[in-house]
Amino acid sequence: MDHDAPTRPVKTVQTAFEIVLTLRDLTEATVTELASELDLAKSTVHRHLMTLTEQGWVVRDGAQYRVGLRFLDVGIATRNANPIYRYTCDRVADLAEKTGEKAWCIVEQNGRGVHLYGESGTSPVQTYARPGQLTYLHQHAAGKSILANRPREEVERIIEVHGLPEITDQTITDPDELFEELEKTRRRGVAFNEEESVVGLNAVGAAITDQSGYALGAISISAPVARLQPEEMESDIAELLIETVNEIEINMEYAGGQDEYPLE
Amino acid sequence: MDHDAPTRPVKTVQTAFEIVLTLRDLTEATVTELASELDLAKSTVHRHLMTLTEQGWVVRDGAQYRVGLRFLDVGIATRNANPIYRYTCDRVADLAEKTGEKAWCIVEQNGRGVHLYGESGTSPVQTYARPGQLTYLHQHAAGKSILANRPREEVERIIEVHGLPEITDQTITDPDELFEELEKTRRRGVAFNEEESVVGLNAVGAAITDQSGYALGAISISAPVARLQPEEMESDIAELLIETVNEIEINMEYAGGQDEYPLE
DNA sequence: AAAGGTTGTTCGAAGCGCTCGAACGACACT
DNA sequence: AGTGTCGTTCGAGCGCTTCGAACAACCTTT
Incomplete structure (x- = not known):
């Protein structure tokens, strides 16, 4: 192994x-x-x-x-100890309510993504995601926005360890293509996921960064392609996500030294 | 040890x-x-x-x-695999909405209680409970309603292993007193918790049983004493809980053999 | 009702590999 | 530079894990 x-x-x-x-x-x-x-x-x-x-x-x-269920005990305790969770979960619920779609908050751990907290809107999309779920960062919007706000060497190390496994036809499997995509993501401020993880499902994600611009986590909104077309992803949804991220980042900065917890 | x-x-x-x-x-x-x-x-x-x-x-x-966060992954997976969780979580949310108070769903594991899923109503009670939390069954309403619907030998074994630790002045610490309380609980169909786990907090609980009357889990509603007085606990809330339990039990019976999982 | 198949459980011995302490290297602060 | 930290590596000794076989409890089968 x-x-x-x-x-x-x-x-x-x-x-x-x-x-x-x-x-x-x-x-x-x-x-x-x-x-x-x-x-x-x-x-x-x-x-x-x-x-x-x-x-x-x-x-x-x-x-x-x-x-x-002791695993649940320990698992919930670590999630609750995570400042990203504490500062985003209410905002994620707001997003779900406002958009009516599924909203998620995600963090990176050991080069993989972990779904921290998700909330469904009024239109229930039966996604197969559940809290705690382990994912590949290059396969979804939130993950790509995290990678876009990490030093290139770190992304390279992650690729080296975990590779770029394909999950749908649209998954990015080429490192060069991924770096290009991350560059675009940085310029836009948000990442798109066009059926790269689940066929028929689009998503938009945005990273939560610290003062130095280092990604601590990300939030995303996902919906069936029929309800979430590229034009909307680039305008309304993107704007909403960026606003939300700003709010979260400000709250975290204010709490500042309170809860020392750089979280990789 | x-x-x-x-x-x-x-x-x-x-x-x-x-x-x-x-x-x-x-x-x-x-x-x-x-x-x-x-x-x-x-x-x-x-x-x-x-x-x-x-x-x-x-x-x-x-x-x-x-x-x-891998513990969260495994923990959530086991929770989701639990039929009690699947059949109660929506009902627990309903209860929280209807009453405006905190509603919980609890199961027994190894003689202890585990908070499976909780939902807050509109009046936020700052309880210290969190999902996954390990508790003593004799210290709260849901736990007592589980014990009330288990064979006496099993309750005796649980007392033998875990004792009856005190947490507030009102906690039942005497086995005889507990068995009397469980008898009353069986007659009423619901269990009360009058500041037995947290000073200033009352609760009502009801067990979810299988066809043989064996308790699989329980649901409860808790609120500050000021908002949840004995008279109300015995009438409105008790009735609401019993109705909800009946609904859950019917749903579980219908699914029946589908998901074999006796779950102590 | 007895026999043969399951299963979970206990036991003792053999040797793997876990634990320890000491030595090393990296870093920060004085 | 020096002197505290810290995390990390290394090499033995023997503790403890692992195994297989025997036991017991339980169904199913005949």
Whole structure:
């Protein structure tokens, strides 16, 4: 999996989390299922599950094991500790209400995007996004606006680690094309997503930056192509997003030193 | 901590999660801080953090480490997989809107309560509850209505494991008193919380049960004592809750075999 | 009702790999 | 330059994880 080992990882911990992830993917599983899936001894899996269950990381229901809600506890706690979340979630709700469409707030972590908070407007678009979801930054508007406001070397490192996987015909998969797109995004102040992540879905995104212009996160509005045409994306929606971002940035600057938390 | 060891837990995994929990409590910490806090060698903590960071469970920002949003990913996924969440969240929102107060949906896991989903009404009560929060079932209305619809042996086992910790003067701390209260709750169909978890806060809760009458979860409405007096709790609010529960239970029965998931 | 298939669970031993402390390197502040 | 930090690397020792086999509990099958 990894080319080399700068520091040897703790293998036991890796298998523990592998169990958790498999459990999440399967929704529920028995000891034997997990053992065969992960190619481990039943007894090993059993011991791990006992350990995880004791602390609520895993719950058992008869023979079936499931991921415990303690992950939700820790997950929500970290989200709430994130200033981007605190300063954007109300604004995201406003955007959803004003536009009637889906609005999201997204941050970067380890070179990937994480959906922090989303709110649906009156016209429910059945998107498959959910809070906590891990995405590739080059595949959507919010992600591209984050990349557009990061140093080029950082973007290059992200491409190196994660690549530019394709998800629809429209996904940008060429690094040069991406850098061109980021340049355009910087000039416009907003990023567009024209069916690059989901066929039939367009979106506009704008980055939230600190005083130095470094992107801390982004917000976006998405809607079916029928309701969100390029001309509207460039005018009304773009303007609304930029206004909102300005408001958020001002609020964050005022709080300033209060909550020290540069957040990569 | 534990009286005896039925099966020896995997110590390495325990320390890994201890690191995560300490990190959550401190919001952020350095290697040395964690090492001294947990009484481990710096190198050990470092190796663990490297392992956890590689998978996104932990994020580093220079010298500071923080819990990663991957916990949110897994946490939200398990919440969404939970039928109680799927069938109650819209109804909880309705309740919040109708009453103008705070409404919650809660489930039991490992003998403790977990706040699954909450929605505020128009009158914002600054409660300290958040989704994912771990609570004691005997300390609030929703929890008591769950206990009231579980076999007595199960309640006894929960008391044995978790005790009946006091949080306010009004908290029930005597097992006999609790069983009496649960009996009353069963007769009424709803449970009351009169400043038993937070001074100045009252609440009413009702259990969601399966066909056999076994509690799967509960919903509750809470408000400051000034706005939620006993007489109202027993009439309007109680009725509203019971109606809502009936609606939820019918919806769940119809879906029936669709999503097999007894969910303790 | 007994037999054969599941399953989860316990046990002991073998040896992997986790933990530790000390040494190293990088950085900031004096 | 010097002296505190800090994070990081390295090499052993032995703790503890892993495994497989045996056990027990439970269905299904005959």
